Amino acid sequence: MSVSEPDPTESRRGWLSHQLSEFLAVVSSYPNEAAAIERGVDRLAEAVEAEVAAVMFDGQLAASVGFRPGQEPQDELAAIAIGTSHVSVTGVGDAFALVIGMDGDEGDVRVVLLRVGAPFSQEEGILLRGMARVLVLTVRLLRLLELERISRRSLQERQELLERLFRIQRSISHRAPIAEVLSAITDGASSLLDAEVVSLRILDEDDPGYLRIAASVGIDDDTLASIFRRPIGEGVGGRAVSEGRLVVADEYEKTENALPAFVTSGLQTAMAAPVYRDGKVAGSLLVASYDRRRTYTPSEHDMLLAFAEHTSLALNDSSAIEAINRAYTDAMHRATHDQLTGLPNRALVLDRLGHALARRRPADDQQLCVLFVDLDRFKAINDSLGHSVGDEVLSLVANRLRAAVRPADTVARLSGDEFVVVCEDITTAEAMRVADRVEASIAEPISLFGRENVLTASVGLAMAQAHDVRPEDILRDADVAMYRAKERGGARIEVFDEGIRSQMLARIEMEHALRRALSSDELRLHYQPVVAADSGKLVALEALVRWQHPEDGLLPPDVFVPVAEQSGLIVPLGHWVIEEACRQVAAWRALGPDSPFAEVRVDINLSGRQFADTGLLATICNAIRRHGLPGHAVGFEITESVLMDDGDSTVAVLRGLKELGVHLAIDDFGTGYSSLSYLESFPVDTVKIDRSFVQRMSSSGANDVIISAVVSLARALGHDVIAEGVETAEQLEQVRSLGCQYVQGYYFGRPVPARDLSVERFAVSA
Numbered sequence: 001m002s003v004s005e006p007d008p009t010e011s012r013r014g015w016l017s018h019q020l021s022e023f024l025a026v027v028s029s030y031p032n033e034a035a036a037i038e039r040g041v042d043r044l045a046e047a048v049e050a051e052v053a054a055v056m057f058d059g060q061l062a063a064s065v066g067f068r069p070g071q072e073p074q075d076e077l078a079a080i081a082i083g084t085s086h087v088s089v090t091g092v093g094d095a096f097a098l099v100i101g102m103d104g105d106e107g108d109v110r111v112v113l114l115r116v117g118a119p120f121s122q123e124e125g126i127l128l129r130g131m132a133r134v135l136v137l138t139v140r141l142l143r144l145l146e147l148e149r150i151s152r153r154s155l156q157e158r159q160e161l162l163e164r165l166f167r168i169q170r171s172i173s174h175r176a177p178i179a180e181v182l183s184a185i186t187d188g189a190s191s192l193l194d195a196e197v198v199s200l201r202i203l204d205e206d207d208p209g210y211l212r213i214a215a216s217v218g219i220d221d222d223t224l225a226s227i228f229r230r231p232i233g234e235g236v237g238g239r240a241v242s243e244g245r246l247v248v249a250d251e252y253e254k255t256e257n258a259l260p261a262f263v264t265s266g267l268q269t270a271m272a273a274p275v276y277r278d279g280k281v282a283g284s285l286l287v288a289s290y291d292r293r294r295t296y297t298p299s300e301h302d303m304l305l306a307f308a309e310h311t312s313l314a315l316n317d318s319s320a321i322e323a324i325n326r327a328y329t330d331a332m333h334r335a336t337h338d339q340l341t342g343l344p345n346r347a348l349v350l351d352r353l354g355h356a357l358a359r360r361r362p363a364d365d366q367q368l369c370v371l372f373v374d375l376d377r378f379k380a381i382n383d384s385l386g387h388s389v390g391d392e393v394l395s396l397v398a399n400r401l402r403a404a405v406r407p408a409d410t411v412a413r414l415s416g417d418e419f420v421v422v423c424e425d426i427t428t429a430e431a432m433r434v435a436d437r438v439e440a441s442i443a444e445p446i447s448l449f450g451r452e453n454v455l456t457a458s459v460g461l462a463m464a465q466a467h468d469v470r471p472e473d474i475l476r477d478a479d480v481a482m483y484r485a486k487e488r489g490g491a492r493i494e495v496f497d498e499g500i501r502s503q504m505l506a507r508i509e510m511e512h513a514l515r516r517a518l519s520s521d522e523l524r525l526h527y528q529p530v531v532a533a534d535s536g537k538l539v540a541l542e543a544l545v546r547w548q549h550p551e552d553g554l555l556p557p558d559v560f561v562p563v564a565e566q567s568g569l570i571v572p573l574g575h576w577v578i579e580e581a582c583r584q585v586a587a588w589r590a591l592g593p594d595s596p597f598a599e600v601r602v603d604i605n606l607s608g609r610q611f612a613d614t615g616l617l618a619t620i621c622n623a624i625r626r627h628g629l630p631g632h633a634v635g636f637e638i639t640e641s642v643l644m645d646d647g648d649s650t651v652a653v654l655r656g657l658k659e660l661g662v663h664l665a666i667d668d669f670g671t672g673y674s675s676l677s678y679l680e681s682f683p684v685d686t687v688k689i690d691r692s693f694v695q696r697m698s699s700s701g702a703n704d705v706i707i708s709a710v711v712s713l714a715r716a717l718g719h720d721v722i723a724e725g726v727e728t729a730e731q732l733e734q735v736r737s738l739g740c741q742y743v744q745g746y747y748f749g750r751p752v753p754a755r756d757l758s759v760e761r762f763a764v765s766a
C-alpha cells in the first residue's frame with residue numbers, strides 16, 4: 001500500500017475516534033449526572049443527524065431530544081427499546097430505529113435513536129455504541145462521586161482517569177499503531193490501579209472457546225508461554241468472559257479456576273472486567289498484584305470497568321482486531337522462541353514436552369525421547385573470534401540440527417550453546433540413530449575466516465521413564481547424560497540410566513564434603529623426591545595433595561581432584577596447596593646450609609581450571625613474597641592439555657611466572673597431543689616424561705626409541721628431562737642411559753608427609 005493514497009477505512013476510523021474523543025471531552029466536563037446525560041443525548045443525535053435520541057434507565061426515560069418538552073412518547077420509546085428497526089412514532093412519523101442496550105451496575109440502560117431519511121449504517125452503529133458507553137461511564141463516575149460525597153482523592157482520581165482515557169482516545173483517533181493503543185490501555189491500567197500485572201485477553205478467532213493474550217504488562221516469558229491461550233472460564237480473566245461481569249479475587253490462589261502458572265508465580269490478588277465488541281463479550285482486561293495486602297475498592301472496580309469500556313472502543317474496529325491478532329502472533333512468537341535462531345525456547349519445549357507426556361500411552365514401545373546437545377569448546381570460538389561469529393555458528397548449528405531430525409521432531413535452543421531435540425513416537429534404537437545424525441551434522445567442517453573448523457557436541461539421550469510426569473524430569477535426565485558425555489571428553493553420546501543418576505548424586509555429595517574439607521582443614525600435602533640421575537642429589541620435592549577424610553581415611557587426588565575441577569573448587573583448593581607448599585619449603589630452607597633441604601625446590605601441580613582464575617598469578621606472587629622465598633625455590637607443573645586449551649592467556653600467565661623466576665615443567669608429557677612444538681613456544685624449563693612410557697620400557701627397546709627422541713629434542717631446545725615413575729634399578733639405568741638428567745619414582749621414595757621424609761643421598765648407581 002502506498003502512503004500517499006488515502007485509505008477510506010482509515011479516514012473513517014479517524015473520524016469515528018475523533019467524534020468519540022470529542023464526545024468524551026464534552027460529557028465529562030459536566031459536574032452532575034442530569035446535565036451530562038442531557039448534553040450527551042444531544043450530541044448522539046447530532047453525530048448521525050438523527051431526529052430523535054433517548055436514553056432510558058430500567059425502562060424509564062432519563063433524557064431525550066427531538067420532542068417537545070413534556071410530550072415525549074415514553075411508552076412508544078420503551079417499546080422500541082425492546083426491538084424493531086423500522087417504526088412509526090407519534091410526532092416523528094415513519095423512521096428507522098437503532099437501539100443500544102447495555103447491562104451494568106446502573107441496571108438496564110438503553111439508548112434509542114430514530115432517523116427518518118435513511119437506515120443506520122454499521123459504522124454509525126459502532127460510533128453510537130461507543131458514545132453510549134462513554135455516556136454510561138460518565139454517569140457511573142458521577143454517581144460514584146456523589147456516593148462518596150466527592151472527596152478530594154476521588155476528584156483527583158477522576159482527573160487522572162479521564163486523562164488516561166483521553167490518552168487512549170487520542171491514540172485511537174490519531175490512528176496510532178494498535179500496539180501503542182494496547183499499551184496505552186495496559187500501561188494506563190497498570191499505573192492508575194497500581195497493578196504489577198495487567199493482561200488483555202481477547203477471544204481466539206479460530207476457536208472462540210479460547211482466550212488469547214493480546215497485550216500484557218509484568219508477566220515473564222515462561223508464565224506467558226503457559227497462559228497465552230487458555231479456555232474461557234479459566235482464571236479470573238477467563239471468568240470475567242464466561243460470567244460476563246467484573247470478577248474480583250482477593251486471594252488469587254484460593255479463587256475458583258485459578259491459573260496454576262499465576263499461582264506459581266506468586267500472584268496474590270486480581271480483578272478482571274469484560275471487554276465488548278459489537279455489544280458482545282469479546283475478552284477481558286485483568287489487573288493483578290503480587291502484594292498480599294492489596295485489595296480493590298469499589299471506585300477501583302469502576303476504574304477497571306472504565307478501562308475495559310475503552311478497550312471495547314478500540315476493539316470496535318475490524319482492522320484493530322486484525323492488528324491485535326498480528327501483535328498476538330508476534331508476541332507469542334517472541335515469548336516462545338529464541339531470537340537468534342528462531343528455534344523454540346525453553347518455555348515452549350517444556351510446554352511441548354508436557355503435552356507429549358500427557359499423550360503417552362503406557363504399554364507402548366513407541367516412546368518419547370529427549371536429546372540434550374551441548375557444543376564442545378564453544379566458549380573458545382566466542383572468545384577468540386568474537387560474539388558475532390559465535391552467533392553465526394549457533395545459527396548454522398540450529399539449521400543443521402533441524403535438517404538432521406525428522407520433520408515432526410522439535411529442535412529448541414535452551415540457552416547459549418545448549419540445544420534440545422524432542423522426538424515423539426520413537427524407539428530407543430531409532431533415537432540412537434537420530435543422536436548419531438545430530439553428532440555427524442555438527443561435525444561437518446565449518447569454514448571461519450578461511451579456516452576449516454570442526455565442532456563437536458556432547459549429547460545426552462533420555463527416554464521418558466514411566467515415572468516421568470513433569471517435563472522437567474526428562475529434560476534433567478538428558479542434561480545429566482550430556483554432562484557425562486562432557487566428562488568423558490565430549491564429542492560423544494551418552495544414554496541416561498539410573499547408574500548415571502546415582503553417580504551424579506554421589507558427585508554432588510562429594511562436592512559438599514570437599515567444600516567442608518577445605519574449611520575444616522582436612523587436606524594434606526605429601527612430598528615425593530625428584531633426584532639428579534647422575535649424583536643422586538635431591539633437587540626438588542613434588543607436592544601431591546591428599547584428603548584426610550573423617551570416615552574414609554586418606555584419599556588420593558584421583559578421587560577428588562576431578563570433582564574439584566568440575567565444580568570450580570580447584571581454585572580455593574589450589575590456593576591452599578600453593579600456600580602450604582610455600583610455607584613448607586620456606587621451613588625446610590630455614591634449616592640451614594648443612595641440611596639436605598637447604599637448596600630444595602617444591603614443585604606444585606596446577607590444573608587447567610586454575611588458569612581461568614585471573615587471580616592465579618597474584619596468589620602465587622603473594623605466597624612467594626610472604627614466605628620470603630627466591631623464585632627458584634618453587635616450581636609448577638602443567639599438563640600439555642592446559643597449554644592446548646587456551647593458548648594466549650595461559651602463555652601470559654606462564655610469562656608472568658617466569659618473571660618471578662620460578663621453575664616450570666610440562667607434566668605427563670607423551671599422554672596428550674605430544675606436540676613437540678609446545679616445547680618451543682612455551683617458556684618451560686623441564687619436560688616430565690609420563691610414567692607410562694617408563695613402565696612400558698622393555699628390553700626390546702620399543703619405547704626407548706620414543707623416550708630417546710623426546711629426550712634429545714628437549715635437550716636440543718635447552719630443556720631438562722625428568723623421567724617419572726621409576727620403580728626399579730633397571731628402569732633407572734635405562735632412562736639414565738637415554739639421557740634423562742632427573743628421575744622420580746617409588747624406587748627413590750613414595751610421596752610422604754614432610755616429617756617422614758628421609759633424604760640422605762639417593763642410590764643412583766647399581
Ligand code: C2E
Nearest residue numbers: 544545556557558577605606607725726727745746747751
Ligand atoms: P602427577 O602429577 O603425574 O603425579 C605423579 C603421580 O604418580 C602421583 O600420584 C604419584 O604418587 C605417582 N607416582 C610417583 N612415582 C610413582 C611410581 O614409581 N609408580 C607409580 N605407579 N606411581 C608413581 P598421586 O599422588 O596419586 O597424584 C595423582 C595426580 O593427581 C597427579 O599426577 C596430579 O595430576 C594430581 N595432583 C596431585 N596433587 C595435586 C595438586 O595439588 N593439584 C592439582 N591440580 N593436581 C594434583
Ligand code: CA
Nearest residue numbers: 542605637667
Ligand atoms: Ca605432577
Ligand code: CA
Nearest residue numbers: 667668688724
Ligand atoms: Ca606426571
